[in-house]
Amino acid sequence: MTFRLGLTGSIGMGKSTTARMFVDEGCALWDADAAVHRLYAVGGAAVPAMTAAFPGVVVNGAVSRAAIKDLIAADPLVLSRIEQIVHPLVAADRKAFSAETVSDIAVYDIPLLFENRGESQMDATVCVTATPDIQRDRVMARGTMSEEQFQMILAKQMPDAEKRARSDYVIETDTLEHARAQVQDVVRDIRENRLNA
Numbered sequence: 001m002t003f004r005l006g007l008t009g010s011i012g013m014g015k016s017t018t019a020r021m022f023v024d025e026g027c028a029l030w031d032a033d034a035a036v037h038r039l040y041a042v043g044g045a046a047v048p049a050m051t052a053a054f055p056g057v058v059v060n061g062a063v064s065r066a067a068i069k070d071l072i073a074a075d076p077l078v079l080s081r082i083e084q085i086v087h088p089l090v091a092a093d094r095k096a097f098s099a100e101t102v103s104d105i106a107v108y109d110i111p112l113l114f115e116n117r118g119e120s121q122m123d124a125t126v127c128v129t130a131t132p133d134i135q136r137d138r139v140m141a142r143g144t145m146s147e148e149q150f151q152m153i154l155a156k157q158m159p160d161a162e163k164r165a166r167s168d169y170v171i172e173t174d175t176l177e178h179a180r181a182q183v184q185d186v187v188r189d190i191r192e193n194r195l196n197a
């Protein structure tokens with residue numbers, strides 16, 4: 001049996017970094033954002049529908065994130081329409097991963113786990129968290145989003161406090177060392193107390 005651990009957290013809280021730490025502990029990983037990257041790439045499953053819905057958003061055969069962000073800036077409702085195209089394809093990608101994974105623990109890195117009620121398909125959930133100042137600094141340091149885009153994404157996401165309250169485990173991503181120790185604690189707890197329980 002594979003134990004399904006849903007990993008979530010708001011934008012910039014450290015999901016990808018923490019997910020890699022779970023891999024270091026021997027867990028398999030499925031990453032929703034990475035699935036979207038595959039879907040948007042040349043030959044990706046989202047390309048035909050995105051071309052049809054938003055002419056101009058596909059550049060050289062791939063969905064352009066810059067073009068999407070321009071569209072969203074002009075009309076925030078565009079993001080919901082993109083979600084209607086992308087989320088069913090993401091779900092199919094996840095299903096294919098689940099069917100073939102053989103690890104004792106599979107980590108599902110899903111930014112919108114609670115927003116889309118995905119927790120019902122998980123055996124446990126873990127949320128990564130940091131202070132609002134650290135979160136904002138991290139997102140702005142990447143230089144890929146404007147302050148307005150960051151605020152818009154934040155407004156679409158469930159507040160951090162609510163995610164923490166709903167999660168079985170909470171990991172503070174204040175330092176790499178602290179986060180790694182917490183990841184090791186979570187993996188130990190699952191292997192000792194939850195797997196085959």
Ligand SMILES: CC(C)(COP(=O)(O)OP(=O)(O)OC[C@H]1O[C@@H](n2cnc3c(N)ncnc32)[C@H](O)[C@@H]1O)[C@@H](O)C(=O)NCCC(=O)NCCS
Pocket residue numbers: 009010011012032033036065068069079082083086087090111112144145153156157
């Ligand atoms: C808005 C887009 C163009 C921003 O691209 P960019 O490369 O700058 O950021 P990236 O994809 O790495 O996402 C960064 C973070 O933004 C947040 N985020 C992304 N999409 C959404 C969304 N639809 N709702 C709420 N938060 C979101 C997540 O926390 C995510 O980890 C891109 O995220 C996108 O196309 N989103 C629609 C698909 C989607 O819903 N993805 C979420 C995971 S399934």
Ligand SMILES: Nc1ncnc2c1ncn2[C@@H]1O[C@H](COP(=O)(O)OP(=O)(O)OP(=O)(O)O)[C@@H](O)[C@H]1O
Pocket residue numbers: 009010011012013014015016017018033111138172173174175176177179
């Ligand atoms: N435990 C940690 N200690 C210090 N810095 C961290 C820690 N975890 C993540 N970071 C830093 O925070 C930034 C964001 O991390 P990461 O990309 O993992 O977040 P994310 O939640 O996956 O982001 P997004 O929601 O935008 O996809 C990165 O620069 C990363 O190096």
